[in-house]
Amino acid sequence: xxxxxxxxxxxxxxxxxxxxxxxxxxxxxxxxxxxxxxxxxxxxxxxxxxxxxxxxxxxxxxxxxxxxxxxxxxxxxxxxxxxxxxxxxxxxxxxxxxxxxxxxxxxxxxxxxxxxxxxxxxxxxxxxxxxxxxxxxxxxxxxxxxxxxxxxxxxxxxxxxxxxxxxxxxxxxxxxxxxxxxxxxxxxxxxxxxxxxxxxxxxxxxxxxxxxxxxxxxxxxxxxxxxxxxxxxxx
Numbered sequence: 001x002x003x004x005x006x007x008x009x010x011x012x013x014x015x016x017x018x019x020x021x022x023x024x025x026x027x028x029x030x031x032x033x034x035x036x037x038x039x040x041x042x043x044x045x046x047x048x049x050x051x052x053x054x055x056x057x058x059x060x061x062x063x064x065x066x067x068x069x070x071x072x073x074x075x076x077x078x079x080x081x082x083x084x085x086x087x088x089x090x091x092x093x094x095x096x097x098x099x100x101x102x103x104x105x106x107x108x109x110x111x112x113x114x115x116x117x118x119x120x121x122x123x124x125x126x127x128x129x130x131x132x133x134x135x136x137x138x139x140x141x142x143x144x145x146x147x148x149x150x151x152x153x154x155x156x157x158x159x160x161x162x163x164x165x166x167x168x169x170x171x172x173x174x175x176x177x178x179x180x181x182x183x184x185x186x187x188x189x190x191x192x193x194x195x196x197x198x199x200x201x202x203x204x205x206x207x208x209x210x211x212x213x214x215x216x217x218x219x220x221x222x223x224x225x226x227x228x229x230x231x232x233x234x235x
Contacts, residue, residue: 105231118163127162
């Protein structure tokens, strides 16, 4: 083994990571409890001496993990999640290494194929309702020619939930935010292709309703093939 192989790349902590770490510390220490409201973006920006964009990105990431939530007319509050479970999520957020885009997408595809098969096998009436709601939200964005990355990912997350496999759902929550950020940067989910993706979503949901796991997995594989190939070219 070459001596150089023993060295690891130094990862510089981003402002978003630092904000997440501070919020984690306040929650784990008990200073922030479920239901407590965070200061406004403006106040946090002034206190931390950084732009509001970083504050917003950190909040969005923690919302995606279910650690924070935004309430209408109330602002951002700590979600009513069990603190020990929340601590585990924070560890996942902060300690996961930063793999290349292809590795992230390849892992996502493998989990998606597993989860869609299990969703077809295990889904219940409540799961179907949530999937239909996610599909409607995505369809509205597509038909109005608006960016729909978040709604796209939410539909896939609902499939993971319908699989009733907590590990797969957690892993999806870990990798999806980073994939979503790269998707937006590289304009992967372009409006012109949204209609095609919408048709795949409809067909996948139909296969799940029919409890046809193999058909659902085949459709999911076709649905994600282009993104998988694209990920091989992204630096």
